[in-house]
Amino acid sequence: MGNNRQGTLISFRPDIKVLDCTMRDGGLVNNFAFSDEFVKDLYLANIKAGVDYMEFGYKASREIFDPSKFGKWKFCDEKDIRAIVGDNKTDLKISVMADVGRTDYKKDILNRKDSVIDMVRVATYINTIPAAIQMLEDAKKKGYETTINIMAVSKVSDEELDEGLELLAQSCADAIYLVDSFGAYYPERIERLCDKYMGVAEKYKKKVGIHAHNNQQLAFANTIEALSRGVSYLDATVSGMGRGAGNCYMELLLSFLRNPRYNKVAIMAFVEKHILKMKQEGVVWGYDIPYLMTGILNSHPSAAIQFIKENRTDYTAFYQELIDNVL
Amino acid sequence: MGNNRQGTLISFRPDIKVLDCTMRDGGLVNNFAFSDEFVKDLYLANIKAGVDYMEFGYKASREIFDPSKFGKWKFCDEKDIRAIVGDNKTDLKISVMADVGRTDYKKDILNRKDSVIDMVRVATYINTIPAAIQMLEDAKKKGYETTINIMAVSKVSDEELDEGLELLAQSCADAIYLVDSFGAYYPERIERLCDKYMGVAEKYKKKVGIHAHNNQQLAFANTIEALSRGVSYLDATVSGMGRGAGNCYMELLLSFLRNPRYNKVAIMAFVEKHILKMKQEGVVWGYDIPYLMTGILNSHPSAAIQFIKENRTDYTAFYQELIDNVL
Numbered sequence: 041m042g043n044n045r046q047g048t049l050i051s052f053r054p055d056i057k058v059l060d061c062t063m064r065d066g067g068l069v070n071n072f073a074f075s076d077e078f079v080k081d082l083y084l085a086n087i088k089a090g091v092d093y094m095e096f097g098y099k100a101s102r103e104i105f106d107p108s109k110f111g112k113w114k115f116c117d118e119k120d121i122r123a124i125v126g127d128n129k130t131d132l133k134i135s136v137m138a139d140v141g142r143t144d145y146k147k148d149i150l151n152r153k154d155s156v157i158d159m160v161r162v163a164t165y166i167n168t169i170p171a172a173i174q175m176l177e178d179a180k181k182k183g184y185e186t187t188i189n190i191m192a193v194s195k196v197s198d199e200e201l202d203e204g205l206e207l208l209a210q211s212c213a214d215a216i217y218l219v220d221s222f223g224a225y226y227p228e229r230i231e232r233l234c235d236k237y238m239g240v241a242e243k244y245k246k247k248v249g250i251h252a253h254n255n256q257q258l259a260f261a262n263t264i265e266a267l268s269r270g271v272s273y274l275d276a277t278v279s280g281m282g283r284g285a286g287n288c289y290m291e292l293l294l295s296f297l298r299n300p301r302y303n304k305v306a307i308m309a310f311v312e313k314h315i316l317k318m319k320q321e322g323v324v325w326g327y328d329i330p331y332l333m334t335g336i337l338n339s340h341p342s343a344a345i346q347f348i349k350e351n352r353t354d355y356t357a358f359y360q361e362l363i364d365n366v367l
Numbered sequence: 368m369g370n371n372r373q374g375t376l377i378s379f380r381p382d383i384k385v386l387d388c389t390m391r392d393g394g395l396v397n398n399f400a401f402s403d404e405f406v407k408d409l410y411l412a413n414i415k416a417g418v419d420y421m422e423f424g425y426k427a428s429r430e431i432f433d434p435s436k437f438g439k440w441k442f443c444d445e446k447d448i449r450a451i452v453g454d455n456k457t458d459l460k461i462s463v464m465a466d467v468g469r470t471d472y473k474k475d476i477l478n479r480k481d482s483v484i485d486m487v488r489v490a491t492y493i494n495t496i497p498a499a500i501q502m503l504e505d506a507k508k509k510g511y512e513t514t515i516n517i518m519a520v521s522k523v524s525d526e527e528l529d530e531g532l533e534l535l536a537q538s539c540a541d542a543i544y545l546v547d548s549f550g551a552y553y554p555e556r557i558e559r560l561c562d563k564y565m566g567v568a569e570k571y572k573k574k575v576g577i578h579a580h581n582n583q584q585l586a587f588a589n590t591i592e593a594l595s596r597g598v599s600y601l602d603a604t605v606s607g608m609g610r611g612a613g614n615c616y617m618e619l620l621l622s623f624l625r626n627p628r629y630n631k632v633a634i635m636a637f638v639e640k641h642i643l644k645m646k647q648e649g650v651v652w653g654y655d656i657p658y659l660m661t662g663i664l665n666s667h668p669s670a671a672i673q674f675i676k677e678n679r680t681d682y683t684a685f686y687q688e689l690i691d692n693v694l
Contacts, residue, residue, distance in 0.1 A: 261588030308682040
């Protein structure tokens with residue numbers, strides 16, 4: 041710990057990978073109802089911006105989720121991705137996410153040779169890690185790069201987390217993600233957690249990733265704190281689009297990185313064309329007091345999302361409701 | 368440097384002082400046109416929230432600034448402050464700011480025994496430090512607590528900064544502020560700068576303060592980074608109200624601090640009553656892409672403020688204009 045930051049503020053680390061999850065985490069805001077023009081332009085913007093991975097959405101089960109109730113990126117059919125990217129003869133890799141217990145991955149995730157997808161990201165809670173490992177093995181056998189995202193770790197005891205990390209470090213995952221699901225962490229905690237994750241991951245030659253939320257306006261700060269501790273997979277979304285308080289802004293992250301492959305202005309041009317309009321049309325996300333409250337209480341943002349949906353602004357009453365129902 | 372953070376995330380440091388500069392930095396947004404009800408309610412909210420200092424505005428020169436063109440908090444007359452606070456028989460101390468070269472401080476700053484003001488904050492550039500020291504001496508002689516804010520240090524060479532800090536550390540100022548005028552600093556730079564400021568200040572038993580801007584959504588992160596390096600005077604504003612991208616949000620800062628004297632909900636109630644309405648009426652501040660651009664280019668936000676005032680959204684063209692005019 042302490043003064044062992046990796047890299048400098050002037051140079052760049054070639055191990056850094058930037059992953060755009062605008063459509064996946066942002067899809068939780070608009071129910072995955074992105075226009076084809078939006079998706080195509082985002083794909084082109086990501087290529088131009090030098091982003092390493094673009095996540096198109098979830099591989100969700102049609103048995104569990106009714107396809108008539110969600111946009112197509114909840115399911116990420118091969119044909120739908122190909123309609124945007126063709127054979128994707130570019131440097132931008134494509135990822136999808138699959139939640140433990142909410143995916144028919146054996147059937148719905150094809151062999152990589154038949155797919156334009158490059159990476160499968162498995163999302164798990166601490167208590168479903170064995171099921172997550174089976175999913176990772178399936179994806180690896182099919183030929184994919186894989187990552188594992190342990191969600192809601194701010195609710196997990198140190199002892200359980202140590203055990204979970206050890207199991208995952210021995211799995212076939214290429215990278216293990218530190219996920220601040222509730223936007224509850226301060227940079228000082230991120231520093232210590234990254235040192236923990238890195239310590240376990242490095243033993244097994246794995247990389248570590250960070251996925252932050254902006255409940256306390258710390259998503260970007262926590263992402264670059266993690267980066268300076270050696271974390272190399274960095275999640276971000278355009279203008280922070282994502283559930284509740286949203287994510288680390290891609291514009292901020294690319295402005296920070298010094299690798300000449302990255303071009304922040306390509307993302308700003310996308311904001312100019314699509315995000316401003318989307319916000320004017322009433323799609324709402326980003327830092328707000330109710331999300332600050334759920335963040336500091338280390339709780340799921342659902343109550344804050346509901347509060348904002350109902351156009352409530354009685355913060356003091358809401359805080360008491362949270363205290364009564366969360367702590 | 369390195370692993371010498373002061374305090375923990377659970378305990379509190381009794382040397383911490385929180386200063387609300389909503390009316391001073393926020394006054395730059397609305398030309399100091401706050402209603403008396405706003406000011407009175409903010410005063411009451413700050414008392415309830417346990418804030419240590421409330422800054423009412425500037426002690427600006429009436430020879431330089433035409434009083435008919437500004438709200439009264441540009442000048443902070445004794446009678447105007449007293450109309451709000453009476454004799455201020457509370458724990459909340461009152462501060463005003465005076466800019467080198469833009470104040471008739473000898474005349475306009477009374478003796479402390481005739482004033483409800485407790486602290487005079489002097490704002491200087493690196494090249495006006497001798498004039499700032501004369502102002503500090505005047506204020507100290509009149510009986511005030513004093514701080515010195517060196518603005519725009521991100522444009523100053525290390526050598527000049529070292530010399531300036533040494534001069535100020537030997538002055539009668541109680542605290543020296545690190546000011547990120549352009550929102551250009553990352554937490555890693557703040558860490559090193561705080562270590563520098565603390566090193567000089569501690570030799571002369573002075574405190575250090577931090578005043579951050581939110582151009583890169585780092586005002587809060589940089590403030591708590593500074594805090595953890597030993598900085599004790601922390602500036603914030605309600606909902607980050609301040610010029611351009613604004614400041615560190617008071618709601619975030621009080622949520623972070625563990626001293627039971629602080630009550631974040633009192634500030635949230637003030638937001639509910641006043642800030643939401645003010646935003647609806649079209650008063651604009653806060654993070655936006657143009658401020659990110661001036662931040663990363665380490666330049667004054669004036670061009671970005673103009674861009675937003677003109678309702679422009681052509682980010683790519685604006686970035687080229689900045690590159691042409693700033694670098």
